[in-house]
Amino acid sequence: MIRTRIAVGVDGSAGATAAVRWAAVEARRREAELRVLAAYHRDRPGPRAAPAPGTEAVLHAAVTLARSEAPGVEVRCLALPGYAVPVLLHAAETADLLVVGARPAGRLPGLPSGSVGAQVATHAKRSVAVVRGHAAADGPVLAGADDGPDAGTVVGRAFEEAALRDAPLVAITARAGGGADPAGPPLGGDPDALLDPWREKYPGVTAHREIVTGRPDVVLTERTANAQLVVVGPRRHGFEGVLLGAAGSRLLRHAACPVLIARP
Template sequence: MEKTRIVVGASGSPASVIAVRWAAAEARLRGAELRVVVAYHRGRSDQAETAGIVHDAVLHARAAAPEAQVTGVALPGYAVPVLLKASEGAALLVVGERGGGVFAGAVGGQVATRARCSVVVARGQADRGSGPVVVCVDDDMAADSVLGRAFEEAALHGAEVLAVTAGRGGATEDTRLDPWRERYRSVPAQREYVPGKPGKVLVETCRQARLAVVGPRRHGYEGVMLGVVGSRLLHGADCPVLIAR
């Protein structure tokens, strides 16, 4: 059976080091292979420098998770298309919040909306070993699959699920979590109703979270939108953000 693969983008920046170390820990936890990918521009990148970035990133990964199987590769091209191509068939694509060189700017947002696999932007307190897995629950029925992913991640990390509904005064019936509680009986789960704008509420809730899980606004692989909550978390959450496919 082919081993699960995680792909992580590296650029040598502090943010990409955080992403590499987080991805390595996840690879160890999931029993997955980790592939470190560095994008470079032909004719404009120093080959020795690029090789050094790959080498250092692999060392960081192995230091974070000595048991994980780690490989590194430098591929020509711009960061977004390189990462999208490299992540085909992967279980997870991990990028840093921001970085220098070809990983500068909105790489996280672009791969989050275009990748065919789940994406994690390893931002904020990415090494936080405690706290709940936070997920937004709204009226979108597609949110049920995102809720299920939150339970899956919580079970994997030995954490609880905190399902947050923002902008309402509460509900008389709370059955949305019941099927997942039944399936993941070892995972504690809470439902909270918090007044306020969803994006702001979720960012505040994530200050003590180990992971936030969001889904695309609409399904599909091309032109997927994150919506207000996903976009706000991608730029303001104090923990890694998983965009679930």
């Protein structure tokens, strides 16, 4: 019985190919169904309009790659009419995780190159992984723990990802100037208070928290050089879910490993 669904957007680009490889491995880890999606413009109006030339070839190549990377995983493909961002955002509503490449816009219609991943990661209602860089095989999972209201969601998801990978977890709280953050505990407080509830749920995960001085976006990006995955959350001020904040935005441009934007 399928308990989880992962969706991945493809367009034939190198970034999309990396996303398919990563998504297939994640589907195998989770015993999940994998859906491979491509957006296309209709050649003519009407519900029976065929996909643009090349779309079926892109899907076939992506499905073949996914099945070779993760034999036994159920893989389905869909060509959907429309622009890339709305197509993928709609797909995210019925997926537990949406995966896109770092620069997946090349042949997906609708936005300039490089913008689809950021748009989807910013506006999706579910979790989104943007595959970029190279995951360090023996590296930790990083969590950006900013003492905000979504810190529990981020840390909990990071624990889950670390358990799936049999990897250690490092939760990083970076504060410019190093002083006490009025939104969180003082530096002399219990740094493990955020981790303890999740340690009970994931006893096999070795985890620790680091509270360091520096800009969160810079610190997290630098630490991704030796990480398997970095997990951060969206900002919740203003319009809910439409801002990634400095850390998420910088990671999507410069992280050396895949980035997961965690949502409940």
